[in-house]
Amino acid sequence: MDSARREWLLNSALALALFVVPLWAWIAGEPFIITLATRVAILAIAAVGLNIALGLGGMVSFGHALYLGIGGYVAGIAAHHAFNGTPVLGLPGTNQMLPVWAIAMLVSGGVAAVVGALSLRTSGIFFIMITLAFAQMGFFFALSWPAYGGEDGLPIFMRNQFPGMNTNRPWDLFLIAYAVLMAALLVFALLRAARFGAALMAIRQNPDRAAAVGISPFGIRLTAFILSGMITGLAGAMMADLTRFVSPAMMAWTMSGELIVIIILGGVGRLFGPVAGAAILVGFEVFFGGVTEHWKLWLGLVLLAVVLFARGGLIGLIAGRARHG
């Protein structure tokens, strides 16, 4: 069985498992497991976003928690104003998911455009550090801005609504997250297969050659970076709704690190890498977190082993190395 077929089978198994496990939990009446699966799906959406920049474009953004946090705060602020009945920037607050998602993607895309345009002037370690610096700016801004809770964070008293669904039921919320995850994966697959994806990967492998055949590295990279920020921002809005709480911790640098870890554990640039990685991370936290309070020690050891000895992540381990770099 060749590796492309094995990867296809593995992807199908992952997509199916992420649906069947919470379905079983729904029937068995285990809401905790449904919520865990929802968390996996939302983290996976955030990582799909980062995978566009990091996996396809080779841009090591160490600041993607910024977009997660922006999305989260958009949802939190909209719900806050809807709850109080006060306007924000002249608009009424809202408790509907669809407009919140649209605004979250717009705002995080706008911020990603500015951050990307400035950061892409640098490369290598400087790119890593400048993306980190921008995320830290957001983190400290959220931490010290008192209007929306500052370091205490902002609770969401009423979860945002979705037409035709009751978002207070875990199973309904899971279905929404699962559908968005599948849509995000479809966007990733279409991008990768399109001329845009080919150009982006060509630039990652050799920017000079790509430029020589008439591809402008800056424009393509910036577009990918913006798309990447938008998808992660969407995940942030959903994460805020899941936990019904937004805090600066969503923008902390460790969160940026965790998003990269998810991609690495699953497999860089692989379509289902973020799904596998998010499942491993959440599974690890729940399983080992129940056994020992020092589960992060074991996570660190596993991560170290993956980086040193199994560079393709879980999908690379099962389906073999990617066909090209």
Added chain:
Amino acid sequence: MTLALVLEQLLNGVQFGLMLFLMSAGLTLVFGVMGLINLAHGSLYMIGAFLCAAVAGATGNFWLGLLAGIAAAAAAGALIEVVVIRRLYDRDHLDQVLATFALILILSEGVRMIFGPFPLYLNVPDLFRGTVRLGIVDYSLYRLALIGFGLAVALGLWLLIAKTRLGIRIRAGESDREMIAALGVNIRALYTVVFALGAALAGLAGALVGAIQSVQVGMGEPVLILAFVVIVIGGIGSIKGAMVGALLVGVIDTMGRFLLPRAFALFLDTSQAMGVGAALASMLIYLLMALILIFRPKGLFPAHG
């Protein structure tokens, strides 16, 4: 707002900057010589602080604690260099970031397992208790001692790099590692020594700062991020850049937090001014870093000009 208060804040800024320099010097050396991003540098700072607090607590002697902190950080540095870091030198930055992120998880949990979840407290040594009169300001003697200590270590480090055989090898390693290996220098041993030296400086900073902060797991990470800001501003690999960057970051951060809320209070009401001023002040150094990277993408003093 009095002149004495401004002067005191300025001294605090310099003191903070010099402690940042101790952290940054190791980070920038390791990057300059080995080309490695080491996120676990903050964990070495934490190890230095914990060992110092534990030994000083047990023996009642701060200076024994300080020695223990430095030695433990250097030993931990040498150990992780040999076991893990050595395998990362010819990997890309992404692998280095991840592997050292994993090391942070391991070292933080390791310290939590050994010392427990509660913060330790480290007292200022008796010798430096109290304040001292400097012209118009009463200043903490310990903080003044930290300034002196920082300057002395900086001078020592400069002498080491500029005047000794080890320093010559370090500088040669920065400019051409194949060449000095070909000339018969044991490059692997040199790397271990440089890493342990950087770790010892981080441990020293952790132990010294531990006496004015609580010693707890996770204390290294905020300092680590600031040290990255410092070396990126100063130019990665340059000790001089680290010194200038550290003082800039220390003074701008401290003065920003002190002055900006007061400046906004001139035209906003007090509570609003406090909010806006504090928010802007905490972003100030990241803004500075972004500006410097945009206009001088290799920092103020690029090491490989």
